[in-house]
Amino acid sequence: MRKKIVAGNWKMNNDLNQTISLIxxxxxxHFNEVSVMIAPSSPFSKIAADLLENSPIExxxxxxxxxxxxxxxxxxxxxxxxxxxxxxxxxxxSERRAYFNEDDFVLLEKVKxxxxxxxxxxxxxxxxxxxxxxxxxxxxxxxxxxxTVLKLNSESWKNIILAYEPVWAIGTGETASPEQAQEMxxxxxxxxxxxxxxxxxxxxxxxxxxxxxxxxxIEIFSKxxxxxxxxxxxxxxxxxxxEIIKANK
Numbered sequence: 001m002r003k004k005i006v007a008g009n010w011k012m013n014n015d016l017n018q019t020i021s022l023i024x025x026x027x028x029x030h031f032n033e034v035s036v037m038i039a040p041s042s043p044f045s046k047i048a049a050d051l052l053e054n055s056p057i058e059x060x061x062x063x064x065x066x067x068x069x070x071x072x073x074x075x076x077x078x079x080x081x082x083x084x085x086x087x088x089x090x091x092x093x094s095e096r097r098a099y100f101n102e103d104d105f106v107l108l109e110k111v112k113x114x115x116x117x118x119x120x121x122x123x124x125x126x127x128x129x130x131x132x133x134x135x136x137x138x139x140x141x142x143x144x145x146x147x148t149v150l151k152l153n154s155e156s157w158k159n160i161i162l163a164y165e166p167v168w169a170i171g172t173g174e175t176a177s178p179e180q181a182q183e184m185x186x187x188x189x190x191x192x193x194x195x196x197x198x199x200x201x202x203x204x205x206x207x208x209x210x211x212x213x214x215x216x217x218i219e220i221f222s223k224x225x226x227x228x229x230x231x232x233x234x235x236x237x238x239x240x241x242x243e244i245i246k247a248n249k
Contacts, residue, residue: 003205004221005161005228006245007037007122008235009062009090019044023051025238031056034228034248037122038235039090042076046084053085061089063096064119066109078117088120090230092148094167104147111148115156122161122230123149124209129168137166138187145191154196157204163230164188165209170232176210178219178226185225214240217247 014022019040026038037058040048049059065075081089091110096102102110107123114121125144127137141164149160164184169176185206193201208220209230220226228248235241 002203002227003035003161004033004248005035005037005205005207006231006241006248007039007060007163007207007229008231008241009039009093010041010236011062011095011232012041013236014041014044016044016047019048020051022236022238023048023057026057026242027052027055029242029245031242031245034245036245037088045081045086049085058088059086060122061086062093064089064091064110064114066106066113068113068117078114078119082118087118088122089114090122090124090163092124092144094124094126094165094170098167104144108148108151111152115152115159120159120161122163122207124163124165124230126165126167126209129174132166132168137184141184141188142191145188150191150195154200157192157196157200161205161207162188163207163209165230169210178216178223181208181210181220181226182223185223189225212244214243214247217244221248 037060039060039062045059052059061081064078065072068077068079091114092107111121111123125141127140131137131140166176168174188206189201192204205227206225207228207230208226212220212229212231213234229244231241231244234244
């Protein structure tokens, strides 16, 4: 059975005290049958991991570099993260693609290096508004997958979670329906099946990352191929994030 997962990406938000406060609020909840992850800003990764040492909530990284060490100012390596107990990272988030020019070539390097380093990955992908309006959304997503994770061997897929981000539905005023989410998730699962077979495609968790809120979480998570969410802004509010997690039944 596929894992149900809700991951909160805190991005460049929350200072130290805000990070501690949010974690302490989340720890008051008991989340059953759902894997919960949070990705705090990197300066607070260690303290977050320490605060959640005896909690089922997993601390993950927002990004990694594709080299083990060296003169890469401002970057974070897999070994650094593993040394503080962090074993999962986001790769390919839409903001990394848009603002930091991470293309498919760089993302494939990161994916391969993370897997070789023993890390787990939440691999993000998704189309822009212009792609959706020109009916190229399936082609764009297929290309993003074929140029990256679909190049991996089947053994690597035990380390992968996917996260579909319809960039056009994040902060644009446009809204993606639960049916549109299901349609893309089903398409992605079919792409995996064609490359690796039904066993792997059926086991992969595919998260939805398009402005999930307490008001729409139940309907989105009820779709057959939606296994949870990668949550941005709503994960910065302990009550909203908890309600979203509880919706993933």
